[in-house]
Amino acid sequence: MSSDGRWHRRDSRVLFTGGPHDSVRLKVDDATRPDGVTVEYPHVAAPDPVRVLAVHRGRVAMVTQHHYLHDTEITDLPGGAIDEGEEPADAARRELAEETGLRAAWLYPLGMVATARAVATERAHLFLAHGCTPGPVSLDAGESLRTQWRPWHELVEPDFMALQAAFPHALGDAASDAAVQRTSAQLRAIGGGLPTRRDDLARAAWGAYTVAALRDPIADDRLSLVWLDLAVGRYAQGAAILDELESGHDGDNAEASWMRAADQFLALAQTH
Template sequence: MRRDLARRPDGSTTDYDHVVAPAAVTVLAVDTGGLVAVTRQWIYVHAEPQWRLPAGRIDADESPAAAARRELREETGISADELVGLGTINCADSLTNHRDHAFLATGLTAGEPEREPGEVDLRVHWVPFDQLVGMVVDGQLPHAGSAFAVLLAKTSGLVE
């Protein structure tokens, strides 16, 4: 948490409180049958289990694409032949600098997950893409990066 003395465009100043957070990645992993790997786990800051796509922070020494491959493998055990950047979303502009880089992963190969201790309750489910779009619209997929990736893939025609 930081408090900065911020200068506005008109030259006036104000105290501005905000959270400094590392960037993250979210991965929309779609198999050849149009099923998407979706996780469900307890999310501490929301005090409830939530649906979301595989996601996590970008370590200081890695690129967003490398982090996306790592997070996908760690949480689901999946490796992807193809990884395409979908875009980046600012998650809460007035509160934090946090940005989420979304990727589409295809050419999937199953493997064993390498979960961290805090992910012991994480479960992977395979959901049809159209059902996942409905989950976003119905508010069942509240994670900003996940909703962004799903809607961008749908509206751009990258996933049918």
């Protein structure tokens, strides 16, 4: 009987090795359970993947592709396997650029999630990306995918029928779902609920004014920028204010940049 309630590996053997660079292995461990019984534990050892939630002007980048094991198209966030010796953040930047052409100015870590905790070792590393600029796509051999931009509300829509109508290929990847939910929790802490799909520019600008003028000094300013982007970035007037704010939000005149943006959002709300 194990006093610490843990399983313990006694031995391990590899039954099969394959995949890119022989990075996927089917293994069987001789493991002792907490009750003291030793059993064979088969599992797949595979490289950890990344998933990237990239926000740009009120929308999120998504990719749709056919997945062999499930024989269906799945829409999820851009991502892929971490190469040997590669840092997760570097892999996130690389995969985002390869699959969508987007180069992110910065990444915000959202933690990890075990994607198949009982049968595989992989843990998906999740990131929020912003300040994206377009570039060329560079897909791996054998990859065929479609990139699309989706409004934030379609990813967090509580009405399933509305979601299904707007988004036929709903998120089919658990790590992508986790990234959306964790981002949503972070943004609620910054400014509460984001404007809904039914809100017009004026209502969105009021919310943006509040976030820009009264942002939490403990919070990461970059998260405030993401909140503002999702709120008003889809409007030309809001995007113009964001462009100016992004260039000066963390410089010597950061506070003045935030206050100027707040004044501009307030004026925008009062004139519409």
